[in-house]
Amino acid sequence: MVDATGTRRADVLVKGDVVAEVSAGGPLARPAGAVVLDAEGAFVAPGLVDLHAHLREPGGEEAETIETGTRAAALGGYTAVVAMPNTSPAASSAAVVRQVLHLARGALCEVQPAGTVTEGRAGRTLANMAEMAAEGARIFTDDGNGVQDAALMRRALEYASALGVVVADHCEEASLAANGCMNEGALSSLLGLPGRPAVSEEVMVLRDLALARLTGARLHLLHLSTAASVAAVVAARAAGARVTAEVTPHHLALEDELVKGYDPVFKVNPPLRAASDRRALVAALADGALDAVATDHAPHPPEAKQVSFCDAAPGMLGLETAFGVVAGLGLPLQRVLAVMSWQPAAIAGLAPAHGGPVVPGAPANLCVLDPGRRWVVRGAALASRSRNTPYEGRELVGRARHTLFRGEPVVVAEEAQR
Amino acid sequence: MTGRHLLGIAELGAEGIAEMLRLADTFVEVGRRPIPRVPALRGKTVVSAFFEDSTRTRLSFETAAKRLSADVMTFTSSSSSLNKGESLRDTVRNIAAMGADAFVVRHSCAGTPLQVARWLAEEGGASVVNAGDGAHEHPTQALLDCYTVSRERRARFGAVPEGARALEGLHIAIVGDIRHSRVARSDVLAFSALGATVTLVAPPTLLPPSLEGWPVAVSHDIESVLPKCDVAYLLRLQNERMSEQFLPSVHEYTATYGLTASRARLLGPQALVMHPGPVRRGVELAAEVADSPSSVITTQVANGVAVRMAVLFHLLGQGAQVGA
Numbered sequence: 253m254v255d256a257t258g259t260r261r262a263d264v265l266v267k268g269d270v271v272a273e274v275s276a277g278g279p280l281a282r283p284a285g286a287v288v289l290d291a292e293g294a295f296v297a298p299g300l301v302d303l304h305a306h307l308r309e310p311g312g313e314e315a316e317t318i319e320t321g322t323r324a325a326a327l328g329g330y331t332a333v334v335a336m337p338n339t340s341p342a343a344s345s346a347a348v349v350r351q352v353l354h355l356a357r358g359a360l361c362e363v364q365p366a367g368t369v370t371e372g373r374a375g376r377t378l379a380n381m382a383e384m385a386a387e388g389a390r391i392f393t394d395d396g397n398g399v400q401d402a403a404l405m406r407r408a409l410e411y412a413s414a415l416g417v418v419v420a421d422h423c424e425e426a427s428l429a430a431n432g433c434m435n436e437g438a439l440s441s442l443l444g445l446p447g448r449p450a451v452s453e454e455v456m457v458l459r460d461l462a463l464a465r466l467t468g469a470r471l472h473l474l475h476l477s478t479a480a481s482v483a484a485v486v487a488a489r490a491a492g493a494r495v496t497a498e499v500t501p502h503h504l505a506l507e508d509e510l511v512k513g514y515d516p517v518f519k520v521n522p523p524l525r526a527a528s529d530r531r532a533l534v535a536a537l538a539d540g541a542l543d544a545v546a547t548d549h550a551p552h553p554p555e556a557k558q559v560s561f562c563d564a565a566p567g568m569l570g571l572e573t574a575f576g577v578v579a580g581l582g583l584p585l586q587r588v589l590a591v592m593s594w595q596p597a598a599i600a601g602l603a604p605a606h607g608g609p610v611v612p613g614a615p616a617n618l619c620v621l622d623p624g625r626r627w628v629v630r631g632a633a634l635a636s637r638s639r640n641t642p643y644e645g646r647e648l649v650g651r652a653r654h655t656l657f658r659g660e661p662v663v664v665a666e667e668a669q670r
Numbered sequence: 671m672t673g674r675h676l677l678g679i680a681e682l683g684a685e686g687i688a689e690m691l692r693l694a695d696t697f698v699e700v701g702r703r704p705i706p707r708v709p710a711l712r713g714k715t716v717v718s719a720f721f722e723d724s725t726r727t728r729l730s731f732e733t734a735a736k737r738l739s740a741d742v743m744t745f746t747s748s749s750s751s752l753n754k755g756e757s758l759r760d761t762v763r764n765i766a767a768m769g770a771d772a773f774v775v776r777h778s779c780a781g782t783p784l785q786v787a788r789w790l791a792e793e794g795g796a797s798v799v800n801a802g803d804g805a806h807e808h809p810t811q812a813l814l815d816c817y818t819v820s821r822e823r824r825a826r827f828g829a830v831p832e833g834a835r836a837l838e839g840l841h842i843a844i845v846g847d848i849r850h851s852r853v854a855r856s857d858v859l860a861f862s863a864l865g866a867t868v869t870l871v872a873p874p875t876l877l878p879p880s881l882e883g884w885p886v887a888v889s890h891d892i893e894s895v896l897p898k899c900d901v902a903y904l905l906r907l908q909n910e911r912m913s914e915q916f917l918p919s920v921h922e923y924t925a926t927y928g929l930t931a932s933r934a935r936l937l938g939p940q941a942l943v944m945h946p947g948p949v950r951r952g953v954e955l956a957a958e959v960a961d962s963p964s965s966v967i968t969t970q971v972a973n974g975v976a977v978r979m980a981v982l983f984h985l986l987g988q989g990a991q992v993g994a
Contacts, residue, residue: 436879436880437879437880437882438882438883440879440880441879443806444780444781444803444805444806444855445779445781445806449879513784514781514782514785555760558757558758558760559757559758560721560781560782560785561780561781561785562778562779562804563779
């Protein structure tokens, strides 16, 4: 078993929706009628927590629904996901937040709706954050767009600080990112594709960090993709900024070279970066500069990807492959769980129900992870409604075996139970 | 050219270029006949799939296909079902289902001909010719440019090496909007593969973000480059470059990078002036320079048909004779 308090050999007994007993060393007596989930060669851990999933509902049901998205999450070992608010309509009101929560009743994991920072994600006026916070939203973001107006971002940070919620920014300065569709550099110049330069992210990271210091508000930075962004976070944190930052599995594992074949499955914002950036992100995840791995799970129907590279929708699937990708980076398992479970749970205010220590009385939101499991990714076999995985045909090492959500075994032996 | 496609100069290499230039000689001769048509591709169907507006290149390809006796299907984006929400893949699949041996693809986004080739591989595998993709490649333009340099130098100056070898040791300046130009990318690859030295002349905003790995020199001073040029290759300046903040004004561009009549006097007596068209007279090129004896711009257009015949024949004409 592995949790924030350490790693040890133990049996775990779940009764109802809570952890009833955890053995100290020896095996637990098996109560009559108990279902036994085999964890041999694997680790019982607090369920994974994703700060960044596009479940697409309402409005994008041809790509994903809360049902299919949370099934994908459960199969990935997640017991909680933060649903991004760039739906149609956007989650800019208590009504949409309530609708998402309503649709998520009976889902295979907990869904925490994020609200938008600005009304309709239009970047002009503040969204009704307090009424959304009252419904349970804890993260506010215009994800998909950065908040371009610096004064508005300042006001958002100030306003949010009184609500105990986090403003999370998608850091891309729009005039620099423009119509770019891959990392700007030697390769984009050769391929003739318009580039999104690393600085389009970095200037907004630096601006947001300065505003976080000015306001004293909590700031979360979404899907950082460059070495300089990470360095800026480290420096700002040392100077007192209350900042957390996430990185996606794809920015940790994939590089811009993959765009060479012009396959739109590799189109994502921010784009896959150079090898040097990728290595810096892995190092930052290992040394604590980055706080969380977040999937940015972004389902798209085939017709959104079966077009020219420039016209294709950006984004890739992530929920079912995230653990395998991150497990392959060579980090200690304790660190992998820190960045995939209890640290993101803390950022989203989901702890200790999610990510908390596995102790008697704790809510039974658990996963059983097999870090040595070899499997080949097949988009057609994924539970997501979409197929846009960048790992098609790749072998990953590491997979969730079982997932328990509120005590219910929603995934057993890599199979969703409903 | 080993594959069944012509997607870029990058995969063609010096030998492939030389082969196309040799084949083009045959078709230039065909073009001079009273009835400039041969039966080489009778029964073949060539689809001209232009997802981006183009009149010249499309007409050039369609003329080439017709002179080879191929059937031609024309598809332009204005007449397309793309406006009706059909994916590009479905559009390609549906045209392929009508029976096509080659797709000539023009698209505003780089890489689309390669994607089309991948989709066609699942549909029986028609050939793809890249007729210009975004700011990536325009390989038939580069082939006709090489052909034009080679033939014009031999016609004008006599004892120069034949065919592709005519470009060895030449100095070629490509002037203008390199950043957005597929012609520049294909020409740089083709000219340098054939042994020419290429200098790009442009303001920094109109150069690609990186020139790492490009076999070129760069200059921001056209007047220092012109005296040593064997070829001055001017690119078209699009009006959007001002609103997109790449340049302050057309006027300033012409003043700093235009081939004006006075600058043209810096060129050596044997220098050729080239342009992929359409020319903006008075902007990148003065009218009197465009019409001067050193200009081979209309010859480029004429050679384009022969070079495209060579490419289509090479891809589709296995075993066929050019014929009488």
